[in-house]
Amino acid sequence: MITYKNIDVVFDDFHALPGFNLTIEAGEFFTLLGPSGCGKSTALRTLAGFIDPTAGDVYVDGARVTHLPSQRRQIGMVFQNYALFPTMTVRENIAFGLKVSGVSKAETTRRVDEIANAVELDSVQLGKGVTELSGGQQQRVAIARALVLRPKILLLDEPLSNLDAKLRHQLRGQLKELQEQFGITTVYVTHDQDEALTMSTRIAVMNKGRIEQVGTPQEVYMRSATEFVCNFIGDVNRLAAGTVAALSAYPYGTRGTAPLNPASPSYVRVEKVGLHAPAGNAYDGGARLTLPGTVRSRQYHGVYSSYRVELDVRDGGVAKGIIQESGHPGFAPGDRVDVSIDPADVLQYPAANAQEPVQTLQEQTLQAPIPAGASR
Structure with a gap:
């Protein structure tokens, strides 16, 4: 046409x-x-x-x-x-x-x-x-x-x-x-x-x-x-170096795709990340890596709350999670939580063409799914 x-x-x-x-x-x-x-x-x-x-x-x-x-x-x-x-x-x-x-x-x-x-x-x-x-x-x-x-x-x-x-x-x-x-x-x-x-x-x-x-x-x-x-489309999270290293070492990381490269710029979409109460288990149904962390802050938005979570993994950065308020007790600063990611959901790009990070190392974030009814 x-x-x-x-x-x-x-x-x-x-x-x-x-x-x-x-x-x-x-x-x-x-x-x-x-x-x-x-x-x-x-x-x-x-x-x-x-x-x-x-x-x-x-x-x-x-x-x-x-x-x-x-x-x-x-x-x-x-x-x-x-x-x-x-x-x-x-x-x-x-x-x-x-x-x-x-x-x-x-x-x-x-x-x-x-x-x-x-x-x-x-x-x-x-x-x-x-x-x-x-x-x-x-x-x-x-x-x-x-x-x-x-x-x-x-x-x-x-x-x-x-x-x-x-x-x-x-x-x-x-x-x-x-x-x-x-x-x-x-x-x-x-x-x-x-x-x-x-x-x-x-x-x-x-x-x-x-x-x-x-x-x-x-x-x-x-x-x-x-x-x-x-970076331009939707809500995306640049993964900190320690998080990428943990994901690249995860035994289920290939799942029919190329192994993750710890040196490559790595991102994950918000819907592909989970934020949960601690389960004490690094394996989430055999497909997702669980990274423990501590809630540092919470912001209330009405339908949902957003949380900043400091990950325990070395150089893991800070995770930002979003949880629907309805039917969820929520978390408070100081609470222990788990952030889960399927390595197959990580988007990677050639290191040679790496752009500047969207955020500084201290501000690097992971974001949890926005449940039905919540808005971005």
Whole structure:
């Protein structure tokens, strides 16, 4: 459906996209994810026709659109600030593109009413000025204005970033439902990993203009291809040297996978770590290594509590565990606990390409599973 082929984008002496290649399939909700300045918005705007690449080509449905004017690409776009006309009513904002395109008044009215109903804007709201609407309602107006033109592709450039956390969470689901309802190929730009994981069919994680990994949310989260992706996606823990050494010596450590290398940067996802009352046994069902430690602090978050645990193993670092409050007595500072890890769940990366630790040695953490009902 969409293909970037050897795209270069250069601004003066800054190489924003060096040799960018990517294919997005029809009907996907595809997310470009990465930190600020990684090139994700540049890639989106190149597809939209707002940026001319220095080299390479962009294809849509097999047709080369590299230098085609944006209005001829059958692409709808929703910007971060929505770019609505403050002097127009909601109806006029949604109808603007149809009016410019010469669509008849009767057809415009029909299509505006149809799309307004789809995004849950009622007749009263259609008659209001956009400044009278809430942030969430304005976002729906921007989406309706893009969809009413019946584009092949919908581009969304961080459309939720200006909303409060509660509304952002609510509108994620609505956006995804709309995309599925219309079956429209959608390219979404965000720096929010949670948005990417919950909404996407596939994700491209970007860093300094390059794609580090493309895959389903589960693939990039559970099988992060690079150390950058591992650190950027989700809650991850860099294991201290003593913990890695203990895991590499564990007799069940291979379990059909390559043995752990104590010298390699090593990480484990929060869901793969257990925090328990002491059992006095280093073997957890034959698959997990148990490391004893002492609770140093507790923070109460309502649904769950987080704990900092100093591990007994030499150079083992500090473990941070999260436990759901409901049905659990909890731990107090000074309590003895066990932290358990399956060596097969450890993600390792080449030592030669090691990045700086996410935390200092004193702050290195292991994190226990977040139970159902808890949030990160």
